[in-house]
Amino acid sequence: MEKWMNRAFLALLLAVLLAVPAGTALWSHRETTAYYENRTLAELPDLSWESLRDGSYGTDLESWYSDHAPGRTTLLELDTAVQLNVLRRPVVNDVVVNAPALLPKLDFDEYTEEAYQYSAQPIAEDFGAISAFVEGCGGQFYYAGFPEQRVYFEDLFPDYLNSHAQEAETADRVFAQALSDAGVTFWDMRQVYEELGHPAEYYSTVDHHYNYYGAYAAYRAILEKLAAQDWDLPVLTEADIDFVELPNPYIGSRNRKLYNLWPNTDRAVIGVQKDPVAYTRWDNGALSDKPLFVLPAEDYMPTTYNLYMGGDFAETVLETDRPELPDVLIFGDSFTNALETLLYASFDETHILDLRHYTEKSLKDYVAEYRPDIVLCIQNDTFYYTATGNGAVWEDAADGT
Amino acid sequence: MSFGSMVFLFGFLPAVLLCYFLLPARWRSGRNGVLLVFSLIFYAWGGAALLPVLLLSCLGNWLLALLVFPGRRGRKGIYLAGILANVAMLGYYKYTGFLLGNLQALGLDITVPSIALPAGISFFTFQAIAYLTDVYRGTIPAEKNPARLTLFMAFFPQLLQGPILRYGEFAPALTDRRESSAEAAAGATRFCFGLAKKVLLADALGTIADAAFSSGDRLTMSLAWLGAVAYTLQLYFDFSGYTDMAIGLGRVLGFSLPENFNYPYVARSASEFWRRWHMTLSFWFRDYVYIPLGGNRCARGRQLLNLLAVWLLTGLWHGSAWNFVLWGLYYAALLMGEKFLWGKGLEKLPAPVRHAYALVLIVIGWVFFRSGSLAQVGQMLSAMFGAAPGGLWSGETTYYLLQFRWELLLAIPAALPVKCAVENWLRKQSGLPARAVLVLGPKALGFALLGWSVVRLLSSTFRSFLYFQF
Structure with a gap:
């Protein structure tokens, strides 16, 4: 009996050992991206003498094999479910899960105020330079800074974790001061939200962005600030918009890391204009029929923050054919996306750049060519100290032109 | 290659098991050959550049052992030279940086070289020293087949982290072992x-x-x-x-x-x-x-x-x-x-x-x-x-x-x-x-x-x- 048990056990093990490489060989080509991890899967490395000699072939093949193991996504989802529901860890896949909102697990280390001051100055100088350049081209430059979700919900971190609340406050203050010293008009949306009572419904519990209510509040605040600068712009008031909560499940960037297993009731909201401002849309230079809100075909299909404008594009232009209104250039991170669906209605032409992807021209060349009346930078505070992407405002284009 | 890697678990391991067990049990040298080839692949996987170090150690110690068994003239000197060579190799790869770094810290104008450490060198060098010493003491006979000694030193299950083997215990299994389902x-x-x-x-x-x-x-x-x-x-x-x-x-x-x-x-x-x-x-x-x-x-x-x-x-x-x-x-x-x-x-x-x-x-x-x-x-x-x-x-x-x-x-x-x-x-x-x-x-x-x-x-x-x- 025991002999047969041993043989059965060995046969089962050998079957597993052989099934994995067989499955990988059969199905490895099917997927090239890991949706829940938001990354590209490793490619099969090229075999060369040099890569065998230095061992990099082995390392790269290991990455490829791990990425393409059959059933990988299902297994990782199962593992996440076990970590969440059985082992009940406070942090799963680098996401803090035992809080009223999903938050990132942050290091316990903090940077000092001196370190922020040191970093802020050159970045602020670049923004000062582009601001002066825009003015030289006949426009005005404004920077609207937003708290990221982890900053907005910093009070929700468990006591034993470092929310970096003090550090974020310091970093934001130092950055605002540096911009002010460089002559840049900076609008801190964190203060705006505080003045509005810090409503919890402005931010998603499962995503690092605000939600549409937060975007709308920011839109109104921005237009008020522009009005204070003597810009006479039409405004979409609450009476002009129906706020519609979509029935679709909403996969936020944080819950996505948890295979959407964290229970929540978050839903995406869109602002449907009762009397829509017509527009012509161009994406990356090509005429586009994409709507402002890209909705799933069916109610059961999940949606993400990418529904706003269809996600990040290198360049989008919205033309409303109202030459009496000024033109605006908006550049920045994905916080712009939800705002764009509102802001375009207040301008004739709305040019939108994401400098993380746009390489055709430098920002200053773009400004020099289109001469927008208003240039608006929109970034969340986790990008304040990033001198690349949308922080690279005073550089030549990536292709060297 | 690490045991805790996908390539080992679902590539190397099934391959070695299939090649090993598909050969008839009575063809012991064939099975040993499979183990030797796979052991060298196992070692080279982390970087073939350092495989010659292992091979040099295996062949060098095999040759030295043939010269130090009891009865040979001048064997003590050869034995001591062999031990010194093993220690020197270990010392060069493992301690040169430490030694020169300390001399540099003392103020000497020395450049500390970056020397890649062959994986498992401390283990296979100690096995080699033990083998050489046991042959010198007459506890075990010198192995005449270099492939068998190389398999002893490069045996993939224990190559990188031990346990540290003695040839006297390992050698009989090369000919007399019996695989069983239990x-x-x-x-x-x-x-x-x-x-x-x-x-x-x-x-x-x-x-x-x-x-x-x-x-x-x-x-x-x-x-x-x-x-x-x-x-x-x-x-x-x-x-x-x-x-x-x-x-x-x-x-x-x-x-x-x-x-x-x-x-x-x-x-x-x-x-x-x-x-x-x-x-x-x-x-x-x-x-x-x-x-x-x-x-x-x-x-x-x-x-x-x-x-x-x-x-x-x-x-x-x-x-x-x-x-x-x-x-x-x-x-x-x-x-x-x-x-x-x-x-x-x-x-x-x-x-x-x-x-x-x-x-x-x-x-x-x-x-x-x-x-x-x-x-x-x-x-x-x-x-x-x-x-x-x-x-x-x-x-x-x-x-x-x-x-x-x-x-x-x-x-x-x-x-x-x-x-x-x-x-x-x-x-x-x-x-x-x-x-x-x-x-x-x-x-x-x-x-x-x-x-x-x-x-x-x-x-x-x-x-x-x-x-x-x-």
Whole structure:
């Protein structure tokens, strides 16, 4: 009996050992991206003498094999479910899960105020330079800074974790001061939200962005600030918009890391204009029929923050054919996306750049060519100290032109 | 190549098993050939550039052994030259940077070269020295077939982290071993348990240790102790997990590799700890350093000197840094103390007190071992004993306790002979259920642990075994 048990056990093990490489060989080509991890899967490395000699072939093949193991996504989802529901860890896949909102697990280390001051100055100088350049081209430059979700919900971190609340406050203050010293008009949306009572419904519990209510509040605040600068712009008031909560499940960037297993009731909201401002849309230079809100075909299909404008594009232009209104250039991170669906209605032409992807021209060349009346930078505070992407405002284009 | 990698588990391992078992059992040299080829592939996988070092060591020692067996003229000189060559090779790859770095620190204008360390060099060099010495002593005959000696030194299950083999024990298996389903099943089960020790326990506990040892000014007394205890457990599960996998693979292939651990954390003294921890290394130092130096059979002063030499070398064997030297000297002092000063008194104390004594000393010892510098040793130890820059407790400690509570809870019984006690209890039961649990339980659990380990491997960044660096 025991002999047969041993043989059965060995046969089962050998079957597993052989099934994995067989499955990988059969199905490895099917997927090239890991949706829940938001990354590209490793490619099969090229075999060369040099890569065998230095061992990099082995390392790269290991990455490829791990990425393409059959059933990988299902297994990782199962593992996440076990970590969440059985082992009940406070942090799963680098996401803090035992809080009223999903938050990132942050290091316990903090940077000092001196370190922020040191970093802020050159970045602020670049923004000062582009601001002066825009003015030289006949426009005005404004920077609207937003708290990221982890900053907005910093009070929700468990006591034993470092929310970096003090550090974020310091970093934001130092950055605002540096911009002010460089002559840049900076609008801190964190203060705006505080003045509005810090409503919890402005931010998603499962995503690092605000939600549409937060975007709308920011839109109104921005237009008020522009009005204070003597810009006479039409405004979409609450009476002009129906706020519609979509029935679709909403996969936020944080819950996505948890295979959407964290229970929540978050839903995406869109602002449907009762009397829509017509527009012509161009994406990356090509005429586009994409709507402002890209909705799933069916109610059961999940949606993400990418529904706003269809996600990040290198360049989008919205033309409303109202030459009496000024033109605006908006550049920045994905916080712009939800705002764009509102802001375009207040301008004739709305040019939108994401400098993380746009390489055709430098920002200053773009400004020099289109001469927008208003240039608006929109970034969340986790990008304040990033001198690349949308922080690279005073550089030549990536292709060297 | 690491045992805890996808390429090993689902590429190399099935390939070697298929090639090995598809050959007829009676064609022993064919099966040995398969093991040799796969062992060299296994070693070259991490970088073929350093494979010649291993091959040079194998062939050099094979040739030297042919010249040093009893009866040959001038064999003593050749033997000493051979030992010197092995030590020089180890010294060049492992200690050049350390030596020159220290000279540079003393003010000499020296460039410290960056020398890639061949994986497992400390292990295969010690096996080579043991082989050469045993042949020289006439304990074993010199191996005439270089392929067989190369297989002994490069045998993939134990090549990178031991256990350290003796050729006298290994050679008979090259011709006389017998693979069986019972042995293979037991070996495979042990392999699965070893993998789980590494992936599920050691890697998780390592996260705590890494955090504590790199916390700098945030270090609290509680975090220092938690980190030191976590490292104590991590190192055990990491190293003994590897050993379980090595012994398990050996059994699958019909080899009986020596045990390396015997529940070291149940020790009641530092001396007992070293009879239970990395036993093949302890035996190696005993047989090839301590006893040749005179061992216990000499004056007390000479005995102390012998102990000091052995532990200095033990420290240096583990790493080319001052903290390893200090760690070796720490154990030298403890063992001398237990041997000549407080050992007898210690034996009169109640067992729990002796156990606590040993555990505290072991944990402190691992602080020397894990620290990246002497300054960090001082920082950790002072924090553990009250002078922590961050005070007594911080949220960080709470977080690690909560995040890894399951691993911490599981690690303690897993480090104790609970499994043996359960097995013994089951063996004493006469009913069929007990028998079924005894037969099926480890296999079912091993299979489940293999699955879970693979899932964790897929979800975490690849981490190499700690003892690779030695």
